[in-house]
Amino acid sequence: xxxxxxxxYLFSASHRLHSEAMSEEENQSxxxxxxxxxxxxxxxxxxxxxxxxxxEATGIxxxxxxxxxxxEREVLARYGHENLNTLKEFNKEVPTTENLCIQIYEIVQxxxxxAHLERVRLEETMMNxxxxxxxxxxxx
Amino acid sequence: xxxxxxxxxxxxxxxxxxxxxxxxENLRxxxxxxxxxxxxxxxxxxxxxxGEVDxxxxxxxxxxxxxxxxxxxxxxxxxxxxxxxEVPEFAHQIPTTENIAIAIWQRLSQKLERARLHRVRVYExxxxxxxxxxxx
Numbered sequence: 001x002x003x004x005x006x007x008x009y010l011f012s013a014s015h016r017l018h019s020e021a022m023s024e025e026e027n028q029s030x031x032x033x034x035x036x037x038x039x040x041x042x043x044x045x046x047x048x049x050x051x052x053x054x055x056e057a058t059g060i061x062x063x064x065x066x067x068x069x070x071x072e073r074e075v076l077a078r079y080g081h082e083n084l085n086t087l088k089e090f091n092k093e094v095p096t097t098e099n100l101c102i103q104i105y106e107i108v109q110x111x112x113x114x115a116h117l118e119r120v121r122l123e124e125t126m127m128n129x130x131x132x133x134x135x136x137x138x139x140x
Numbered sequence: 141x142x143x144x145x146x147x148x149x150x151x152x153x154x155x156x157x158x159x160x161x162x163x164x165e166n167l168r169x170x171x172x173x174x175x176x177x178x179x180x181x182x183x184x185x186x187x188x189x190x191g192e193v194d195x196x197x198x199x200x201x202x203x204x205x206x207x208x209x210x211x212x213x214x215x216x217x218x219x220x221x222x223x224x225x226e227v228p229e230f231a232h233q234i235p236t237t238e239n240i241a242i243a244i245w246q247r248l249s250q251k252l253e254r255a256r257l258h259r260v261r262v263y264e265x266x267x268x269x270x271x272x273x274x275x276x
Contacts, residue, residue: 001272002273003238003241003242003271003272004270004273005238005271006268007267008266008268009267054239054242057158057160058158058169058170058234059156059233059235059236059239060236060238061270063169064268065171
């Protein structure tokens, strides 16, 4: 039996949305308040969904301790209480929540192999969230 | 196709233990959840059904019937129960959130009349949930 398991994690970080490829006026008109040169912060919630057969002996899809440990080490320690614009992956790319969501998906996809990664969903605020499922069809 | 979701809550206790494993293995794999006296959660259940909108009633499903089936098949059996000891599916199966979602799917899918079951989602806590789509 195949089941999907989702786990939510919190981290706080700051960013500024600004593209070198655009003029000051364009940046201001596209990113609005998010273009403030001093940056601003969010409490992000990242929701990681993995899937796989439910192991008959343990009743679980994947060991939560392993998933928690991986996310804490590779995602929360990397992004928690950081200014995203100072990180190398956002050297050239604008740290929008879309791009951050893709980065987190790639980290989990590359490094976590105990279950199949279905989706990463990233909430920037209670009102905004973004999802990335790789290049495959999105999860229902 | 329209999807309709109904939520319900239930509270229950459980513990994780496989008699085929040694006590050390049980503790290593299941950690705090291995405490044989059990521990509890407030579970949130979301049942999603799908179907075409009936042109006469405007409904995908008779919500009253869905609510009754959820109450009879799930809440009456699991709410305020010790899952390992009081729910037959968990006499020989560990009541993980994964297995609870599968058991609920199996209980509901036989009883729903018009609507087809699409997804069973069980939240163990607001930060941990399982989706089951009836996939083998």
